[in-house]
Amino acid sequence: MxxxxxxxxxxxxxxxxxxxxxxxxxxxxxxxxxxxxxxxxxxxxxxxxxxxxxxxxxxxxxxxxxxxxxxxxxxxxxxxLSRTFQQARVFPQLTVVENMVAAAGHRWWRQLATPRVSAADRARTEALLAEFDLTGDADRIAAELSYGRRKLLEFAAVLMSTxxxxxxxxxxxxxxxxxxxxxxxxxxxxxxxxxxxxxxxxxxxxxxxxxxxxxxxxxxxxxxxxxxxxxxxxxxxxxxxxxx
Amino acid sequence: MIRGAVFVVTLAVLPLLGLPHWVLNMLVFVLMFAALASAWNLVGGLTGYPSLGHAAFFGIGAYAFALLLHRQTEITDGWQPFAWLPAIGVGTALIGVPIAAIAMRTRADVFAIVTITLLFVVQTLAFNLHGLTGGAQGLSFPVAPFPADTFERPFYYVLLGLLVLAMLLTFGTLRSKVGLALATVRGDEDKARGLGIPVGGAKVLAFAVSVGLTAMVGAVWAYYQVGIIYPQFAVDPLVTIAMVLMVFLGGRGTLWGPVLGAFVLETGQQYLAYELGASQFYLIAYAMIFLLIMLFLPRGVLPSLAGRLR
Structure with a gap:
């Protein structure tokens, strides 16, 4: 190895x-x-x-x-190379899906004019949200999640960039x-x-x-x-x- | 979308209803501040950078416009000078880029202080560059040749156009990846940078567009000042305060919040100024409103209402 x-x-x-x-x-x-x-x-x-x-x-x-x-x-x-933080740093005012999309490692400058969360973006989040049991919270604001679930969200989000x-x-x-x-x-x-x-x-x-x-x-x-x-x-x- | 169309059509019809001049004059200022507050919201609301320097760019727009007119002895077509607005907007946006690139290395309260310093620098320049601005004597230019009984109308419609432009830009931003990038800057800029989001570019872009809009409004304001502008009004800290206060009242980062804030505060201010005479007592009322908002509606009217309804 x-x-x-x-x-x-x-x-x-x-x-x-x-x-x-x-x-x-x-x-x-x-x-x-x-x-x-x-x-x-x-x-x-x-x-x-x-x-x-x-x-x-x-x-x-x-x-x-x-x-x-x-x-x-x-x-x-x-x-x-991605990381999570001790204090579960997610964007508190964004929804769970938006948190995932923000972490997706886009070519941002090319995508600036595309929808905030496009259908394709949403589709990309589905598998990970399901894996982390966050599908039901997809459209909730991250600040409303418990600390533990925010930690799961942060973990799931950094996986968006494979x-x-x-x-x-x-x-x-x-x-x-x-x-x-x-x-x-x-x-x-x-x-x-x-x-x-x-x-x-x-x-x-x-x-x-x-x-x-x-x-x-x-x-x-x-x-x-x-x-x-x-x-x-x-x-x-x-x-x-x-x-x- | 329907809400927006109804709003614009209603405002477009208002001047045709034969309202008295003082009402139309007030509406011109309401629209002016609605456009200014919407412009400020792009930086102060969506991006979370509390700029206190926007009045500097209002003044830059006003002086740019007045200087262009100053060279003429008379205006044959009153609408023609409005054609300079896009150039003034783009030019000021370009000036805003290096300023943002430097000022936005600081954040929060330090950024507020850096930008308010900028305001006073520009104000001092306006007072002291006699050759360019005429200093405290003011800068004169020919009066707009619009008929007296419908004098407010051109300004009203151009400001309405700028408000619509500012709102469309806000709407487009909120719905696109730009808005998502700015929201991450507002939420946790360091984390956002670590996710590969181009935070630097996004916030400088927001600042540039915001001050470009502000300068265009400043230019229309100058034109509306029958033939002369003075530095203490062209670069006025109260303009900055009004923009901030209106956005905080209506709701930071929302499409309609700044507009609501401008309609409430500007009509209220004009009423108080009328009731309390020409004295500056309305400023005390201003301060009280600000304190009450911070105490009871820290997120602004619209987000608080939305929170209650959910």
Whole structure:
């Protein structure tokens, strides 16, 4: 298996705090890779650097064999690298269908004059809405959905662009156990359809059930990686979590 | 569509009913502010960028028009100068592009401050570029040669045309991907950028179209000012405030909200100005209306009503 994503010596500081420090790791194509680590270990910053939301101070990011360091998030999204956010960022005043269409990765300038949601657009959303059980909410305003359903919507929406790699930032946080299980199912079925995942998550049982390999981050760099049982047995990981 | 047709036909027939001059004069200003508010709505409502600088572009349109007329000694055909409106609109829109590209790097309250600064820069220029604008003495030009008993009519119909244009643009925007792109800018611009939506281009486009419309209205206003315009009225912060207030009252981001807001506030303002004399007391009423809207109808009349009905 080749590496779909590779990060080489990435560094990012904010003032005196170095959030990501000489971080190198790789995500192999076809895996569901987990990125875990204590609070403040730099997981979300690393996501921001990989997806182009922030520019690294040093280091390089390679996606699908190409150097994509410094590219904006929109270009990366269209190239097949999409992400969700910790706080389920959807457009609250748009309907569920509009949220899906907005994320479809159109050639916007050519389509500006086409209808806001054309029949073709709507048809494109149908399969995903059904898969995520959002069909009944299709024409509701996203703000009216529960937090958990907004998370499902955000996940479903980034799949509209048929990405190769999806970064999920805490998909199981703040949602009920039933929904956690559904998140897991959605990741599994999309994984089976060929999508590679990189998942930041604090719910370790979720991670251990779903992900392989697991990468552990501490103080902005990976300290351990391997299959779930190996990582769990690694004393450096216990140290990082329990404060050695 | 039917609603729109009824609205336009009703307004088109009004001046033919032999209404007194003061009513027609008031309606000219109602239409003027309805067009201005609809134009502002493209940026302030649909895109969510609270521009306080639109009066600057109103003034640019007014001075551009007055300067074109200024060189003539008399006007033979009163309708002819209206033919300059498209050029003034497009020209101002082009001026708006670089301004938007810079100002729209800021957001929310900072954007409001940047744009209000622009307003005062243009106002100061209007006062001080004596060679061009005549400064505080005003800029004079020949009076429109329309018959006195139907003097308001040409302005009324041209402003009605501009209002229809602004509403058609709003309607088209709301129904197309442009509207979807602008709505994502309003909702969460960073997320939208991350989805590959061309947020920068979309918001600059909205700003350019909005200020182009505003300038055309400013030009008609100048023509209506019998033969002279003064900087304090051509570049007037109150014009900006009125545009914002009308959109907030009627409902941001809606097609009919700005029009409703303009009809209510402009007639109300004229009534208050009449009742309270030439004093500026109506401004206090203005401020009170704004506070009441923010307290009780933060989304504006139309969205709140729609919310109740659902």
């Amino acid at each position: 080749s590496d779909l994503l590779r990060v080489d010596g990435l560094r990012k500081s904010y003032g005196g705090v170095t959030a990501v420090d000489d971080c190198s790791l790789a995500v192999a194509e076809g895996t569901v890779t987990a990125l875990i680590g204590p609070n403040g270990s730099g997981k979300t910053t690393l996501f921001d650097l990989i997806t182009g939301y922030r520019k690294p101070d040093a280091g390089r990011v390679f996606f699908a064999g190409q150097d994509v360091t410094g590219r904006g998030p929109g270009r990366l999204y269209r190239a097949g 990405p190769r790699l999806v970064l999920l930032d805490e998909p199981a946080a703040g949602v009920n156990p039933v929904l956690v299980e559904r998140m897991e199912q959605h990741v599994r079925s999309r994984h089976a359809a060929g999508v590679t995942f990189l998942i930041v998550e604090h719910d370790l049982s979720f991670v251990m059930r779903l992900c392989d390999p697991v990468i552990v981050l501490d103080a902005g760099r990976p300290i351990s990686q391997g299959d779930p049982s190996a990582v769990r047995a690694d004393p450096r990981v216990l140290d990082a979590y329990l404060g050695g």
